[in-house]
Every structure is written in C-alpha cells, then in structure tokens.
Amino acid sequence: MEKHISEIIDISGLNLLLEKYTVLTHMGTAVLDLEGKVLIATGWQDICTKFHRINKDTCKNCVESDTSLANNIKSGMPFNMYKCLNGMTDVAFPIKINNEQVGTFFIGQFLSEKPDLDFFKKQAHKYGFDEEKYLKALSNVPVISDEDVKKSMDFLSQLTLLIGEMGLVGLQLIENELLKAKEIAEKSEIFLNNIINSMGDPVFVKDDQSRLLIVNDAFCKIFDLGRSDIIGKTLAEDVTPEERESFLRIDKQVLIDGKENINEELLTVRDGQSRTISTRKTRFSDNNGNKFLVGSIRDISDLKGAEEALQAKIKDLNGFFSVVLDLLCIADTDGNFRLLNPAWEKTLGYTMEELMAKPFLDFTHPDDLQPTLDVVSKLASQEAVICFVNRYRCKDGTYRWLEWQSAPSGKLIYAAARDITDRKLMEEKLNKYVIDLKRSNEELEQFAYVASHDLQEPLRMVSSFTQLLEQKYSDKLDTDAHDFIHFAVDGANRMQMLINDLLEFSRVTTRGKEFIKLDTSSVLGQAINNLHAKITETCAIVTSDDLPFVVGDESQLIRLFQNLIDNAIKFRSEGTSIIHISCHSEAGYHQFSVKDNGIGIAPQYFERIFQIFQRLHTKVQYPGTGVGLAICKRIIERHNGKIWLESEVGKGTTFYFTINK
Known part of the structure; x- marks a missing residue:
C-alpha cells in the first residue's frame, strides 16, 4: 500500500483511546509501522524500559520476543502471544486494511501468574540489576489470569479490526479526495491551457535544464512546430548557435539569481527570416523546491521598424530644427522651455544651458509681461495664437522684437518666433516718414490755399488794371505799348492757369474721394460732355x-479721360481727329486704351511727358501748362494701376492704363 498508516488513521485520537485503556488495565500498548517505528506508546513498564531494554543481554531476549511476535503475525495468525526469556508476556495484533498489513498493535509487559521471586532475584544478580529497584519495578507489573487475557484478546482483536476498518474508511476518503483533486487538477489544467492559448504572445514554462514543459499555441506558431516537437526539448537545434547561447545563458542566470529578466533578442525562424523579439523570464519554485522558468515572447519586429523609421524622421527633423533661422521652441504652460533650436543662442547671445535654466518670462520685457501671460493663458485653454509680438532680453541687456506663432498640445506649447527687430526699426523710420509726409501734405494744402486765394488775387488785379489802362489811355499809347499790355495780360492769365493746374495736381492725393463702384461708360460720357465745345469746334x-x-474715384476718372481726350484733340494732325476708347480684361485688372490719329510722340519722350511742367512744344505751337499728363499719372497711381503709351510720329498715339478689378 502506498499510503502510510499515519496518513489514513487518526493517530492522535487512537493514542488518547489507548492511554485510557492503559489506565483501566495497567497494560502497556504500542502501535508500530511496518518499519518498526513507534507511533503510539502508553504505560510501558519500568522493568522493561529501565532494565531489560538497556542491558545488552536482556535486550537480546526482548529482540527475540519481537521477532517471534512479528513472524507469527505474518503467518496469518489473528494475534500472537509470547512469553519472553525475561519473564514478561507480550501480545501482537496485525493492523490490516483490505487484507494488507499496514502496522502492528502491541499490548504486553504483564505476568500470567504471580511472579517467581527467586527467578527474578537470580536474574537481577545475573545481569547486575539493583535487586531492590528491580523487584520494586516487578511489583508494578500487572498479573492477568489466562481467562482475563483471553477476554482481552477477543476485545483487542475486535479493536484491531475496528482500527483497520477506520483506516479503510480513511483510505476511501483519501482516494475520493485524490479523485476529486485529480478531476480539479484536470479541469485546472484545461482552464490554464485555455488561458495561455488565448494569449497572443508566446508563453512557455521550462525546467531547470531549460527543457520546455508547457507552451501555448502562439509559441508553436512562432517556431512553426507542433507540441510533440517542443515538449521536453530545449529547441537548441531550431535556432542559430548565437541565439542558442544567448537563450541558455539568460535561462541559467534567471534560474540562479531568481531575478526577472527582460531582454531584446534576435530569433531566426524556420523560413530563415530574423525577427526581433522581447523576452520576459522569471523563476518560480514548487513545494518541493524544484525550480522552473516561466516566460513570454513578444514579436517587436514591426515596432522596431517603426522605431527606426521614427528615429530617422527625428534625425531629419533635428537637422531641419538646427538650421532654421527662426527661433523654434517647445515650452510648457508652466512657463518653462523644453527644447530650443540653435537660433536662440545666435539671436539672444545666451548659451542653451542659460536659456533652459530660467522660465521664459524672465527674458520678457517688463512692459510685455502681462500680454505674454494672457497669451500663455489662451494656449493653456488649447487656443492657437497667431502673430503675437513681444520683446526678449539679450545677454548684452538689449531687447529684440519677436513675432510669434504658437499652437498648444495639452500642457505643451509648440512655437516659432521670428526676429523682427530690423523691421520694427524700419517701421519706426516709416512712421517718421509718414509723419513728415503728413506735415508736408499739410504744408502743401496750406500752399494750395494760398495759391488759390492769395496768389491769384494779385494776378487778377494785374490783369484787370492792365486792361483798364489800355481802355482809358488807348488813344495815347503807341503800338509797342499796346503789345506790352497784351503780353502782361497773357502772362497773368497763363500764370493763373498754371496755379490752377498745380493746385489740381496736389489735390489728387489730398482731396481724393472714396472709391465706389462705377460704370466706366458713364464716366467717359461725362468727360466727353465736359469737352463738348472743343470737340464740336x-x-x-x-x-x-x-x-x-x-x-x-468718379471725379478723378472723369478728369483722367478728359485730359487724355483733350490731349488727343490738341495734338491732332491736319485731318479729322479720330479718338477711340476701348478696354479688355486681364487676370486681376482691366486695361483701357485711348487711341488717336494725331501727330505722335517720339520714343525718347515716352517717360518725360508724364513729368510735371514738361512740354515738347512751345506755348505758341500748343498752349498748355505741362501738368495734364502728370495729373493722369498721379490719378492712376492712386488707383494702384499703371499708365504708359505706344506712339509713332505722324501716325498717332495710344495711351494705356490699368485699374484693378
């Protein structure tokens, strides 16, 4: 029987029962296993334990008694009673379960009749015992008649059978528990297998020799092997020598020191392709102290490829990041720089360590601190900020103007800044120019006022009084005097025309009206109507x-057409003057043309004629002030267009100008 008697019988309960039996009968009891190990011992007599068992010669008698008892039990007797050479009587009962002896029950160390004192005195003298103590121990030995012994044997035989039956019940209980445990273990194994097979990553368990004991389906798949080809093997022949050495070395290390190991390794699978795997291995021990290795494998080839591609991208971005002239940074909403490109060092003069050591607000101009805080608050609310301007302090104490574009991402801020200090200086100069120009325009306006009132009044007086002088003293003046008066009046009139034209030229930009949508045909009609007398004449x-x-500007465009048509009539050839206005559209603008068949203009004068006071003919040949085309050019420039001409002497001229759509 595989089970020991102590596993199927309640030894402590039986010991308590036999102790009570000893108290009632004064007989000692014992229960021994088949190897002779004492499991229970109650009421053993001093004459045996203190004399017979400790003396070499009398102990031989005890051993002989034990041997005789055991031999007779094995022969099939229900019990065996034997009187030993030391004068004591012992009885042995076999304890059987399913007719198989599992132990021996003993009673003994009693006398079947009154002791022969002379025998025991001689024995004390023979073996050197203290007679008085020896006889005193003998007096404690119970004397049991044959009849009482027989009754006890019947009782004890039944007790032994009962002990056997108790063991049988215990054995059946154990077997039932074992059966249940086996069933539970089988279910647990199925459950465990289902769990590990449901895992996407390969999972394995190895013994302390790196032999595989448990693997899941994913493990079989990655090696392209069946379980029968894996269990009990190390797979040393299924990987390269380098991989085998690495696997076994790490297995051994984990089994020795018990520390978890996570490692990236190469695995060459059966199709010859190498895969990058991440292995995780740890050690555990069972109740018997046996060491095992449990681990998992994750194929990270795609991840490694993605990481390498990402690193390449990062390398490219870092290269771009380092050469961009603008100031690029990653900061956080707590006010700290996280990453800066080299342009910061070049622009502000600090080292990268100095810039990263302080909050970015420490570099901000005091006057720009609150606006900067407001912008950071917007970014913290995940609102992008475009075209924010502030000033940053340089290491030399000066400040540079920076124009920012920023976008938030959680607590991070991605920003680019451009140094616009030079632009700011130019803007300051431009503002100064604007102020100067405004003052100049105001002075020009003042001049125009003076020209239109104060200057023209003396001219009118010169002209009027000269004409009165001619009328009153006409009969007293000779021919030369009359000519001089005509020269004076003509000069005054021409001066007045010149002042009027100059005044109109200055007012193109200073007195211009708001732009509105206009029908150009209507504008042209008004200009023609203003020239009706000259056209008819x-x-x-x-x-x-x-x-x-x-x-x-309606009034200015009327003036534009009027000046161009007037010029065409003025510089006409001997035949009938023919003037045609047309237009065609281009991308973003309209191109107008005013074509005539007049005297034409030589190419070298194409630019000169648009300059103020520039004339190609004398006032006797063609009257005028030389301001008309200059006014046309200024009107077109105010409308963001261009004006030019094409001409051939004797064949006519075409003026072109553009107006945006």
Missing part, C-alpha cells in the same frame, strides 16, 4: 467700345 470724332464697371 474741331469736328473731332470720339468713339468707344462697351466699357466695364470699376471701383474708383
């Missing part, structure tokens, strides 16, 4: 195509 022919709508 010279029999000129003015025609036009359909003209578009434009946005502009």
Whole structure:
C-alpha cells in the first residue's frame, strides 16, 4: 500500500483511546509501522524500559520476543502471544486494511501468574540489576489470569479490526479526495491551457535544464512546430548557435539569481527570416523546491521598424530644427522651455544651458509681461495664437522684437518666433516718414490755399488794371505799348492757369474721394460732355467700345479721360481727329486704351511727358501748362494701376492704363 498508516488513521485520537485503556488495565500498548517505528506508546513498564531494554543481554531476549511476535503475525495468525526469556508476556495484533498489513498493535509487559521471586532475584544478580529497584519495578507489573487475557484478546482483536476498518474508511476518503483533486487538477489544467492559448504572445514554462514543459499555441506558431516537437526539448537545434547561447545563458542566470529578466533578442525562424523579439523570464519554485522558468515572447519586429523609421524622421527633423533661422521652441504652460533650436543662442547671445535654466518670462520685457501671460493663458485653454509680438532680453541687456506663432498640445506649447527687430526699426523710420509726409501734405494744402486765394488775387488785379489802362489811355499809347499790355495780360492769365493746374495736381492725393463702384461708360460720357465745345469746334470724332464697371474715384476718372481726350484733340494732325476708347480684361485688372490719329510722340519722350511742367512744344505751337499728363499719372497711381503709351510720329498715339478689378 502506498499510503502510510499515519496518513489514513487518526493517530492522535487512537493514542488518547489507548492511554485510557492503559489506565483501566495497567497494560502497556504500542502501535508500530511496518518499519518498526513507534507511533503510539502508553504505560510501558519500568522493568522493561529501565532494565531489560538497556542491558545488552536482556535486550537480546526482548529482540527475540519481537521477532517471534512479528513472524507469527505474518503467518496469518489473528494475534500472537509470547512469553519472553525475561519473564514478561507480550501480545501482537496485525493492523490490516483490505487484507494488507499496514502496522502492528502491541499490548504486553504483564505476568500470567504471580511472579517467581527467586527467578527474578537470580536474574537481577545475573545481569547486575539493583535487586531492590528491580523487584520494586516487578511489583508494578500487572498479573492477568489466562481467562482475563483471553477476554482481552477477543476485545483487542475486535479493536484491531475496528482500527483497520477506520483506516479503510480513511483510505476511501483519501482516494475520493485524490479523485476529486485529480478531476480539479484536470479541469485546472484545461482552464490554464485555455488561458495561455488565448494569449497572443508566446508563453512557455521550462525546467531547470531549460527543457520546455508547457507552451501555448502562439509559441508553436512562432517556431512553426507542433507540441510533440517542443515538449521536453530545449529547441537548441531550431535556432542559430548565437541565439542558442544567448537563450541558455539568460535561462541559467534567471534560474540562479531568481531575478526577472527582460531582454531584446534576435530569433531566426524556420523560413530563415530574423525577427526581433522581447523576452520576459522569471523563476518560480514548487513545494518541493524544484525550480522552473516561466516566460513570454513578444514579436517587436514591426515596432522596431517603426522605431527606426521614427528615429530617422527625428534625425531629419533635428537637422531641419538646427538650421532654421527662426527661433523654434517647445515650452510648457508652466512657463518653462523644453527644447530650443540653435537660433536662440545666435539671436539672444545666451548659451542653451542659460536659456533652459530660467522660465521664459524672465527674458520678457517688463512692459510685455502681462500680454505674454494672457497669451500663455489662451494656449493653456488649447487656443492657437497667431502673430503675437513681444520683446526678449539679450545677454548684452538689449531687447529684440519677436513675432510669434504658437499652437498648444495639452500642457505643451509648440512655437516659432521670428526676429523682427530690423523691421520694427524700419517701421519706426516709416512712421517718421509718414509723419513728415503728413506735415508736408499739410504744408502743401496750406500752399494750395494760398495759391488759390492769395496768389491769384494779385494776378487778377494785374490783369484787370492792365486792361483798364489800355481802355482809358488807348488813344495815347503807341503800338509797342499796346503789345506790352497784351503780353502782361497773357502772362497773368497763363500764370493763373498754371496755379490752377498745380493746385489740381496736389489735390489728387489730398482731396481724393472714396472709391465706389462705377460704370466706366458713364464716366467717359461725362468727360466727353465736359469737352463738348472743343470737340464740336474741331469736328473731332470720339468713339468707344462697351466699357466695364470699376471701383474708383468718379471725379478723378472723369478728369483722367478728359485730359487724355483733350490731349488727343490738341495734338491732332491736319485731318479729322479720330479718338477711340476701348478696354479688355486681364487676370486681376482691366486695361483701357485711348487711341488717336494725331501727330505722335517720339520714343525718347515716352517717360518725360508724364513729368510735371514738361512740354515738347512751345506755348505758341500748343498752349498748355505741362501738368495734364502728370495729373493722369498721379490719378492712376492712386488707383494702384499703371499708365504708359505706344506712339509713332505722324501716325498717332495710344495711351494705356490699368485699374484693378
């Protein structure tokens, strides 16, 4: 029987029962296993334990008694009673379960009749015992008659059978528990296998020789092997020598020191492809102290590829990051720089360590501190900020103007800043120029006022009084005097015309009206109407195509057409003056043309004629002030257009100008 008697019988309970039996009968009892190990011992007599068992010669008698008892039990007797050479009587009962002896029950160390004192005195003398003590120990030995012994044997035989039956019940209980435990273990194993097979990563258990004991489906798949090809093996022949050495070395290390190991390794699978894997190995021990290795494998080849691609991207970005002239940074909403590009060092003069050591607000101009805090608050609320400007302190104590574009991402701020200090200086200069220009315009306005009132009044007086002088003293003046008076009046009139034209030229930009949507055909009609007398007088022919709508200053565009048509009539050839206005559209603008068949203009004068007071002919040949085309150019420039001409002497001129759509 595989089970020991102590595993199937309640030894402590039986010991308590036999102690009570000893108290009632004064007989000693014992229960021994098949190897002779004493499991229970009650009421053993001093004559045996203190004399017979400790003397070499009398102990031989005890051993002989034990041997005789055991031999007779094995022969199939229900019990065996034997009187030993030392004069004591012992009885042995076999304890059987399913007819198989599992132990021996003993009673003994009693006398079947009154002791023969002479025998025991001689024995004390023979073996050197203290007679008085020996006989005193003998007096404690119970004397049990044969009849009482027989009754006891019947009782004890039944007790032994009862002990056997108790053991049988215990054995059945144990077997039932074992059966249940086996069933639970089988279910647990199935459950465990289902768990590990449901795991996507390969999982394995190895013994202390790196032999595989448990693997899941994913493990079989990665090696392309069946379980029968894996269990009990190290797979040393299924990997390269280098991989085998690495696997076994790490296995041994974990089994020795018990520390968890996480490692990246190469695994060459059966198709010859190498995969990058991450292995996780740890040690555990069972109740018997056996060491095992449990681990998992994760194929990280795709992850490693993605990491390498990411690192390449980061390398490219870092290269770009380092050469960009603008100031790039990653900061957080707590006010700290996280990453800066080299442009910061070049622009502000600090080292990278100095910049990273302080909050970015420490570099901000005091006047810009609150606006900067407001911007950081917006970014913390995940609101992008475009075109924010503040000043940053340089290491030399000066400040540089920075124009920012920033975008938030959680607690991080991604920002780019451009040094606009030079632009700011230019803007300051430009503002100064604007102020100067405004003052100049104001002075020009003042001059225009003076020209239109104060200067013209003396001219009118000169002209008027000169004409009165001619009328009153006409009969007293000779021919030369009359000519001088005409020269004076003509000069005054021409001066007045010049002042008026100059005044109009200055007011193109200072007195211009708001741009509105205009029908160019209507504008042209007004200009023609203003020239009606001259057109009729010279029999000129003015025609036009359909003209578009434009946005502009109506009075100035009327003046533009009027000056160009007037010029065409003034510089006409001997035949009938024919003038045609047309337009065609281009991307973003309209291009107008005013074509005539007049005397034409030589190419070398194409630019000069647009300058103020520039004339190509004498005032006798063609009267005028030389301001008309200069006014046209200024009107077109105010409308953000261009004006130019094409001409051939004797064949006519075409003026072109553009107005944005």
